[in-house]
Amino acid sequence: MNASWPLYEVFLRGKRGLNHVHVGSLHAADAEMALRHARDLYTRRNEGVSIWVVRAADVTASSPDEKDPFFAPSADKIYRHPTFYDIPDDVPHM
Amino acid sequence: MSMSDDNPYDFLADEHSDDHRWAYGTGFTDPLAGVDTSVPDGVDAYGLASYCVSLGDDALIYSHRLQEWVTRLPELEEETAVANIALDLLGQARMLLGRAGAVLGRSEDQLAFFRSESQFHNVRLVERHDDDFAELVGRLLVFATWRLALFERLTSFSDPVLAAIATKGVAELTYHRDYAAQWVVRLGDGTELSHQRMQAALDAVWAFVDELFRAHPGELVTIARGEVDVVLDTVLATAGLDRPDVPPLALIGGRAGRDGVHTEALGYVLAEMQSVARAHPDATW
Incomplete structure (x- = not known):
């Protein structure tokens, strides 16, 4: 049966x-079942207040082979980091 | 941890988000630790205790039957779901037997492990063995729908401890009913074979339904059968299944599970469930 049930990724x-x-x-037969499975597998210790599930097949991922062209160019551009600015104390989540 | 004397619900339903009850064992050995278990004036203590034993036995025996499925289900995800449900019911059994024990002067373990068949008061529905997954979800649908209706009524019961236990149970049972209903619809409305087997499972379970609504002097609250039927009929209609028309399981001399008269199946449950405790009386774990 496992082979016929698609994989879902769970976000909490x-x-x-x-x-x-x-x-x-x-694994679940459809999204509704995946939500319930996620509740049973990933919120047993009272971890979550909201669950998203998405079929793994619907996730488009970057390829490890393209790691350099994708990510290397940003490594030497330190001016893109906000370290040259003073951040006021009352700005949250920075 | 503290609680006010007049509101055990706050204690039982507390989210325990910061003290991690399970990880650190707070209240682990006593399910009603810190709860005021004195019986309010005007409530018959023995009647209350007997009723709590009945409701506790339903949960304890059914939990055991669900536990038997663990390692036998076709999917790991379903196994966790069924184990979660069994654990919820075991938690209800512990609190209910603890509540009864506080009145009777016996511990939950004494009540669970050192009573014999005729001293158990569970309905006969819970003691039977499921022959397949369809019977698991069919029986769970009936049990959870009935018990949810009962617990909703009990949330306003005159004993605040029982009312609090019921309030905590309502959320659990709502999920159990949802889980079962999802599967009954999925199988009933699935392939020709799954439909056949789901219908056969309901036919096998339905003989036990009548007993749930049988008038008994020990029942402190009653629910109308129509209240439960309306839910079951909705699920069955969605699933394209027929409500079985089968004769109810016969009473023995006018008596049934609530009177301590059981089917052969209960003996097997107790033999397994009680063997360790009886081989090592007074052991602690």
């Missing part, structure tokens, strides 16, 4: 979390 937003975080994956 915790009580104190601001955004959904990828926590793992599971």
Whole structure:
């Protein structure tokens, strides 16, 4: 049966979390079942307040082979980091 | 941890977000640790205890039957789901037997492990063995729908401890019912074979339904069968399944599970469930 149930990726937003975080994956026949499986597998210790599931097949991922052209050009551009600015104390989440 | 004397719900339903009850064992050995278990004036203590034993036995025996499925289900995800449900029910059993034990002067373990068949008061629905997954979800649908209706009524019961246990249970049972309904619809509305097997499972389970609504002097609250039927009929209609028309399981001399009269199946459950505790009486774990 495993072969016929597609893989879903699970994203969870915790009580104190601001955004959904990828926590793992599971098998399910459809999205509704995936939500319930996610509840049973990933919120057993009261971790979450919101769940997203998405079919793994629907995730478009960057290729490891293209690592350099994708990411290397940004490595030496330190002016893109906000380290040259004073951040006021009351700006949250920086 | 502290609680106010008049509101055990706050204690039981507390999210425990910061003290990690399970990881550190707070209340682990006593499910009602810190709860005021005195019986309010005007409530018959023995009647209350007997009723809590009945409801606790339903959860304890059914939890055991669900636990038997662990390692036998076709998918790891379903296994966790069923184990979660079994654990929820075991938690309900512990609190209910603990509540009864506080009145009767017996511990939850004494009640669970040192009573014999005729001293158990669970309905006969919970003691049977599931022959397949369709029976698992069909029986769970009936059980959770019935128990949810009962617990919703109990949330306003005159004993605040039982009312609090029921309030905590409502959220659990709502999920159990949802889990079962999802599968009954999926199988009933699936292939020709899954439909056949789901219908056969319901036919096998339905003989036990009548007993759930049987008038019994020990029942402190009653629910109308129509209240449960309306939910079951909705699920069955969505699944394209027929409500079985089968004769109810016979009473024995006018008595059934609530009177301590059981099917053969309960003996097997107790033999397995009680063997370790009986071989090592007074052991702690």
